[in-house]
Amino acid sequence: MSLGITDEQVELADSLRKWAASLSPLEAVRAAEGDVGAGFATIWAAVEEMGVHAIAVPEADGGGGGTILDQAVALEACAHELLPGGLLGAAVGGVLTRSPGRHGIQPHDDGVVWDGGTAGAGTPALGIDLSARHAPGAGRGSADPAARRLAITLAAAEAAGVARWCLETAVDHAKVREQFGQRIGAFQAIKHLCAEMLETAEAVTAAAWDAASAADGSDDEQWSFAVDVAHLTCFDGAVEVAKSCIQVLGGIGFTYEHDAHLYLRRALSLRALAGSADAAAERLTAATVDGVRRRVDVDLEGRDLAIRPEARATAERIAALPPGEQRAALVDAGYLTPHWPTPYGLGADPTTQIVIDQELGRAGVVRPDLVIAGWAVPTILAHGTDEQRERFVRPSLLGELTWCQLFSEPGSGSDLASLRTRAVRVDGGWSLTGQKVWTSVAERADWGICLARTDTDVPQHKGITYFLVDMRSPGIEVRPLREITGEALFNEVFLDSVLVPDDCVVAEPGDGWRLARTTLANERVAMAGARLTKSVERAIELAASRDLSPVERVAVGRQVALATVCGLLGVRTTLRALGGHGPGAESSVAKLLGVRSRQDSAELVVRLQGDDLALLGPLGKESADPLAADVWEQLNTRCLSIAGGTTQILRNVAGERILGLPR
The missing domain is CATH 2.40.110.10 (Butyryl-CoA Dehydrogenase, subunit A, domain 2)
Structure with missing residues (x-):
């Protein structure tokens, strides 16, 4: 799925991919091999004519007047075709030098010197990325934190485009390449590898989208948080997907003639330019210890105005009842399961479901969990x-x-x-x-x-x-x-x-x-909450109360990033529903990544407590001994990759139903 979610963003991405492909970018990259001074003049002239590098620059300054998210969608699309030249640097530099004051960024000459795109950059040189010429000092960043955030935001979008091309290329190959009398995509090992690529690519896309979305807000703290999540997710993720692409391609992927190595080179270059991911992890740990969590606000575009007053009044009426009477009131109002058909629900559309959730939350009303009834009753x-x-x-x-x-x-x-x-x-x-x-x-x-x-x-x-x-x-x-x-x-x-x-x-x-296998056609839609999963919150608590080593603080930050991405996958599914579209790959990927997040974070919590494990008291979910409760959680989460279909079976399903690999 594209980084963009709205119809306009999807259309922009589609049109720019076709436009970029029409410029024969890979041929230009190969033709310029070894040419230090290659500026890809023909392609750059087309970029300037199209204004792709200046989408986020104000119209008054000669730009497109779009958002940072619009610019990110464009960069993802162009990176998908490996458009060469200084597009990333020019996009970053355009905002830095022609949008003074935007996002707190002040004009300067010592900024992010990527692709020779910033004033004051030195003479470009050859690097591992054959599609770009970077100036000396590239990637050393800037003293301006906002400039660094902008650079990471737009570079993450390119990483998403690289990851998407690598996934598509590997899957297309696996569908047609035959070995041992059948297409290799039918082999479980290849199917799992492609499904893992899908998981990573969706995580990269979600994190890059969120960083760009947060850049268009007014909360620098939230943008910083989203950027650090993207830093931890997107660059390593793009490299891993690119390497896996070559693995699926086999010997042909290792040849210089195949394009896969050009994408690996771009991914490696982006990761190097972005700098230390461990620093981003430590910042996330510090931020969460201070109480920061990622909050994604959804613009309902006024669609909630007509329904919110009634929803608020109903929620407040239910909240005023004694606790023992609230469940029946929720059922009578259709608010316990608003997505179910009447008379048991409201047959509510996604907007109405979100408004009801918001107003119940605002009133302090907690819905009871239906547990297995939530599966049984929809079938009935x-x-x-x-x-x-x-x-x-x-x-x-x-x-x-x-x-x-x-x-x-x-x-x-x-x-x-x-x-x-x-x-x-x-x-x-x-x-x-x-x-x-x-x-x-x-x-x-x-x-x-x-x-x-x-x-x-x-x-x-x-x-x-x-x-x-x-x-x-x-x-x-x-x-x-x-x-x-x-x-x-x-x-x-x-x-x-x-x-x-x-x-x-x-x-x-x-x-x-x-x-x-029945589910109601009108699925439950909900926004992810700001709170992270139980074990991640516990790890943050330990980071706040113990003198953890830098390595341990980095491990906590990485778990914060993974749990945040899992929530973002749910947000993107919800936004698709609001736009009238069915769920994308995010909804399937969310369970696979969510299981990994919960298991890994539960294990980390125990590991952070070192040799205290030797003095463990009786296990129990509600044990008075915090470590005993933590160990119980670690052991209990082992069932998550088995229950409801093992992780391996779910990867088979993802490979066949989402990626279209043969059985």
């Missing part, structure tokens, strides 16, 4: 009978019914279609026999959503039926499973000739696989 709403909806939906919303999920089996985890629990026709319904596992809250659940095989003579996916099982039925035995934390959070569930009446079958027999 979409595919159940009127009687099933009447029987189950409202009681579930009110918390009168607790649900569990009876899907996984000892031999059918990620490969759910291979399940063996059998359902046989009997008078008045079905008799279910089998074993389920990893079932949360089964010990106290009232009902379970259960998949069972009803037809063995059809392909696996077609012989499964979706049942609603009364967990108090005769023949059900629940046995707790003790996990590595020492506690029993999951259960095994044994079904021995459990009778399920016909009126507890959802849809038709054989529809179970399709129903198991």
Whole structure:
């Protein structure tokens, strides 16, 4: 996905990619090899005529009068085609020298000397990047922090363009290159490598977008935070994606004739120009210790004006009720699940959902978590009978019914279609026999959503039926499973000739696989909060209370950056929804990166406490011993890369469904 989100930004990026490609930039780069004085005059004349370098310069100064984000979108598009010359330096220099006072930047001559784009730069020289000629002193930055922020912001946009080209090139190759009688994209190793490239490229894009978006705001503290996140994410990320691209290409990618090494060179050059990422990590740690968190404000463009007064009044009315009455009031107002259809929700569009969230938050009303009911009830709403909806939906919303999920089996985890629990026709319904596992809250659940095989003579996916099982039925035995934390959070569930009446079958027999993958068309939309994940906040707390080494402070800052990027992926998905578009790759990538963030940050928290681990007290999520609680969290997060589909299976899915790689 492009760095830009709005239709106008996407159109700008598309048109500039085509324009840049029409200039045959890679041919120009190769033709100028070894020529120190190459200025790429023909291409630069086209750049000046188009005004690409001055998009963010005020119209009064001869520029386009656009935003820093507009300029970043343009740089990403041109970097995607590896447009040579001094575009990055000229874009930075244009704002520095022709926009005095903008973002607190003052005109000067000692600024970022990139691509010879700043006044006072020395004679350009050859460097690793064959598409640019950098002046001596390039990358040493400026005494002006705002100038440094601007330079990193626009360089991050170029890094996003490089990463995107490398991802696309690798995937296109994997779709057609054959080895051992099949296309290499079908090999799981290649599929995983491409999916990891997707994760990194989306993170780079999100961080670069946020830095440019923050540059157009008025809060320098927020811009600084976003820039440091981009510094930690974009340059290393672009280098890694470029290296992986060459790996997927194989021998041909290692040749001088292929263009992949030119993009690796640009990525390496950008990283060198940006300077130390460790310094950015230490700044992030210091900022978060001081209470700074990234807050992304969404401009609803006036679409909230008509609905906000009612939403505010409703939220305040609910907040005034006793705590025990608030849940019912949320359900009655449709505010517990506003994205669900009426009468259980409001069928709310993305704008309305965000406004309701904002007003409930402002009033201090916290929605209860539906847990498994949040998966079960949408399926009943979409595919159940009127009687099933009447029987189950409202009681579930009110918390009168607790649900569990009876899907996984000892031999059918990620490969759910291979399940063996059998359902046989009997008078008045079905008799279910089998074993389920990893079932949360089964010990106290009232009902379970259960998949069972009803037809063995059809392909696996077609012989499964979706049942609603009364967990108090005769023949059900629940046995707790003790996990590595020492506690029993999951259960095994044994079904021995459990009778399920016909009126507890959802849809038709054989529809179970399709129903198991049901989500409402009108998905939940929410903005990410400013607070970071639990373990990252705990790491910040340790950074504030302990004398951590510089290496440890850098590690904390890197976890702050990763957790922030995970939140940004959600923000970009929400903004797409507000613009009337479906989710992009961010929504799939968010789970993969989110799991890594939570696991790595939980491990870091324990590591920061050193040999205190040897004096550990009893483990427990709510242990009075903070370290014991931290260790519990570290151990517990190991399940995140397994539950809901292992990371490896999800990368297969991302490779096939998002990138289009062959099965």
